[in-house]
Amino acid sequence: MVVDSPALPAVETPRLRLRCAEPRDAHALAAMMSETVSRRLASWPVPYTPSMALDRIAGVRMAAAQRRSLPLVMERRADGVVVGWISVSRAPGDEATALLTYWLGEGYQGRGYMREAAPAALAAAFEQLDVARVRAAVQGDNAASLAVVDLLGMTPLGEGRIWCPARGREETCLWFETPRPVAGARLAVVTAAAG
Numbered sequence: 156m157v158v159d160s161p162a163l164p165a166v167e168t169p170r171l172r173l174r175c176a177e178p179r180d181a182h183a184l185a186a187m188m189s190e191t192v193s194r195r196l197a198s199w200p201v202p203y204t205p206s207m208a209l210d211r212i213a214g215v216r217m218a219a220a221q222r223r224s225l226p227l228v229m230e231r232r233a234d235g236v237v238v239g240w241i242s243v244s245r246a247p248g249d250e251a252t253a254l255l256t257y258w259l260g261e262g263y264q265g266r267g268y269m270r271e272a273a274p275a276a277l278a279a280a281f282e283q284l285d286v287a288r289v290r291a292a293v294q295g296d297n298a299a300s301l302a303v304v305d306l307l308g309m310t311p312l313g314e315g316r317i318w319c320p321a322r323g324r325e326e327t328c329l330w331f332e333t334p335r336p337v338a339g340a341r342l343a344v345v346t347a348a349a350g
Contacts, residue, residue, distance in 0.1 A: 166275050166278075166279045167232065168272060170271060171230065171271055173272055174228060175216065175228075176227070177228075178212055182205045185204055185205045185207065192258055192260065192261060197321060199321055224245065225243045225244070225280045227241050227279075238263035239258055240257065241272055241273065243280035243284065245284065245286065251286055253288070255280075257300075269299075270303075273306060278336075288333065288335065290331065292315070293328060294328055295328070314328070314329055315328055315330045
């Protein structure tokens with residue numbers, strides 16, 4: 156279900172609200188970025204300060220306004236607590252392809268939040284960004300992220316490399332892809348996530 160907001164619509168799931176990152180989220184995002192979370196991410200280093208989060212939020216909001224990115228914080232609807240991040244952004248040099256990234260704070264893992272959020276964010280990205288495909292890069296030993304790409308029905312593309320500015324080096328990853336769904340397929344994706 157899309158919630159009205161003229162510039163940056165939010166997406167609601169049974170327990171979560173996925174909304175565009177705002178400056179007020181900087182402290183929560185910085186506080187959740189632990190070594191354990193960061194080591195699974197390409198561009199979220201530790202230590203991660205509120206100032207760094209503010210810079211990221213400013214950049215992603217500009218990209219969102221240009222329809223190049225859908226940068227969403229995940230907050231619980233019951234109490235407004237930010238529990239993680241999920242974004243889909245156009246790949247540099249390939250307007251038809253977008254890249255999916257996602258993470259949960261350590262204290263919010265294992266509760267099914269990503270299982271609920273990822274299909275809804277993916278459906279919103281296909282609607283709002285009008286891309287032909289979405290890809291994800293996952294570390295081969297990251298069972299939780301591998302479960303997410305499996306849930307999304309992403310097809311394995313094989314091993315590859317990705318630049319990780321958080322650690323200043325290229326790293327090996329597994330690439331996955333899903334094409335834009337045919338008309339009517341969105342309902343099936345969102346319904347599967349609610350189950």
